[in-house]
Amino acid sequence: MQMRTIEIVVGAFMLAGLISLAVLAIRVSGFNVGAETNTYSVFAKFENVGGLVVRAKVSIAGVIVGQVAEISLDQESFTALVRMEIDSDVAKLSIDSTAAILTEGLLGGKFIGLTIGADEAYLKDGAYITDTQSSIVLEDMIGKFLMKQF
Template structure:
């Protein structure tokens, strides 16, 4: 009986070890990390960050250079505040900008950094002051549909001298 209990404990320990190894492998392959790895941490404030979550990519020129560490709401200004982690060796001019963009029509969101041209560089803990918030695809589509509906309602058929203009000839 003692032999069987020892075998069960050893089997359980082996399973936990394999699960831990798989977790470390999965995190390493995802490109995400559990720490800032000694890189620079920056802050940026946005009006809206729709669909952006902690762990999202931070990119310069389409190349991943960091990730979003944290997001919170500033209770005084009601702006979304992001804390960004950049890889070691990345330096950004003080007039750099940050914008939230998407990978495509159905893709995830990420923070795109656009380096400026200033001689001074942002320091660890610095703030990116030039930001562009997330563009809501639903809001743009709604505005487009509304404008097309309004255009059709007000000028569906153009009148000439009180009469409707003839329809264009088919091609």
Template sequence: MQKRSLEFTVGIFMVMGIVALVLMAFRVSGLSVSDAGDTYTVKAHFENLGGLNDRAKVSMAGVTIGRVTNIYLDKDWYSAVVEMEINKDVDNLSIDTSAAILTAGLLGEKYIGLTVGAETDFLKDGDWIEDTQSAIVLEELIGRFLFNKAEEG
């Protein structure tokens, strides 16, 4: 009996460890089991990413509908290319959808906001979003402001 209760408590200890690991994986780090099967990829050129990262959110009307999966430089155009995965159930984005790099709050993380267009054809896997708007870089904004002031005065 003594032996059994000993093994039982050690077993409980092990189970607690596994439960903690599972909680860490799914509740704390937001690891999801969904595979690549239920997303499709679209690409977009941006002139300036201004601090957009891999795994940044892609949202529409404030709802997260996908994630940035890859960022690289297009050597022919010297512009940034962003690949993003969009959930398959959002399959009615028109081909003239526009993408903008936005900031959550004043100092928050960068994300991509999509705004739907008016066309009746929809974006498919591997399509390009043509209408993009770069991140607002604070230094450029201030520079432009000072330049305008100088012209006035």
């Protein structure tokens, strides 16, 4: 085959590769790489995060406003420390907001639901949400239920 034809075909092949990459980036992964830049961090401590994972969503009234960035153990209180990244345009979260770990549907993943309080002061980057509600662990619930029965 002629060299020129090969160059054209190979060029088309590489172009197809680039297009595939673009499709995967935009259509499939929704290209959420650059989104991290304009967020701020809010911390919360939970008794139990059971099942919550990094990149789980953070929502207010069902609208996604951020994601879980980091989960670690607080060595002093032995509670779970969760860092959330909240979109910068959701700036007015009062400092008495509460955070709860909720479940999506019966078997869905865990996410954090924020409920806004009434205070005039707002959470800043690095602030803590003090009022938290832990994940509901199915075994605990069943255990409590059984204890009541007997």
